[in-house]
Amino acid sequence: MNTTDSIYERRESQARSYCRGMPATFTMARGSEITDDTGKTYIDFLAGCSSLNYGHNDPDMKAALIEHISNDGIAHGLDLHTNTKAAFLESFEQHILEPRGMDHRVMFTGPTGANAVEAAMKIARKVTGRTNVIAFTNGFHGVTSGALAATGNGYHRGGAGMSLNGVTRMPFDNYFPGQTDTAEFLDAMLSDKSGGIDAPAAILLETVQGEGGLNAASPEWVKRIAKLAKDHGALLIVDDVQAGCGRCGTFFSFEEMDVMPDIVTMAKSISGFGLPMAMLLVRPEYDIFGPAEHNGTFRGNTHAFVTARVAVEKFWADDSFQKELSEKSQMVHDALSDLAAMVPGAFLKGRGLMQGVDVGSGDLAGAICARAYENGLIIETSGSEDQVIKVLAPLTTPKDTLRKGFEILLAAATDILS
């Protein structure tokens, strides 16, 4: 540890970040690998928490960005029409929306997932004239006050310093395994005239709860929730900030569930390159914001539009990438099954390239990840107790590198458990 020793030890109390758990200074990254200033290379199973689904420094995105900059292309366009925004929208419509039968409008928001969630909740409230939003236990939607109100995690909510209102959190799918059906429970609460739940503006959910520990809702449950939203006059908002952009094996996480959300939130990997960009997909009839009702200085990141267009065209213009994802998802499933078999009571969670293992304790999960880090693998935990070892490798990770990453992970588990 060179720079790390000299800078981060000194600044540990100031620079609060992953560097506490991963004490290196990273200097470059390519594809699914990242290198520190001592020349040590790590396999990246974190991928910017699903912001780097197409890997680090994809050469085609990089070339397009360099060309754009060297031609003095616009860097900041806010709401102006720009050629790069138009090109992205055209590609997104042609390759993503149209093939999926979606007539949703694209609305750019401030560049974070939280800002997209805020906008979605505001639209639902304006459309319905209601305040209450139903969200779920273990959901994570961001740390601005509205999104945080919807976040079902006491650890995150603890820092709010204020009461977080306007949201009712209900139990997610399979919250009481083998017992209460939570969709039925929600239906009963919504229909209860004695004072169940206030009529909701929206039901907001992740189909796989990324921060909440990779709880994957079943398609049947999501379909029933979608029907409940419709029956009760609420909008269905699917937060695809983490689970979208191919993470679950299809571009949208809900694609194979036979549901069509009224609003979809997108951020993280939508720019393709790790650049800040977020947006909503909104059914046309709900595109009702007047001027300045949800503005933001950085909602026109033109560099992000450049790389986002390349991502759409390079990875989603045909089916081949998606086919590869299904093979890699199986590999992740098989390797994690081996890990789960090593820990009594451990079990697999998630789907696609968003899977992990609940090892039952945050200390154990953390120790395994820390040992993996020493041996050249960057991997994190999630869940309310940080008890889930979570694999979020770039979707583009070559199969050999995936295998190597899992060898490191399994060896780390063997070390820690022995």
Ligand code: PMP
């Ligand atoms: N929604 C989901 C599902 C997320 O996983 C996250 C970030 N982890 C957010 C919203 C918030 O995104 P951001 O950190 O960009 O505000």
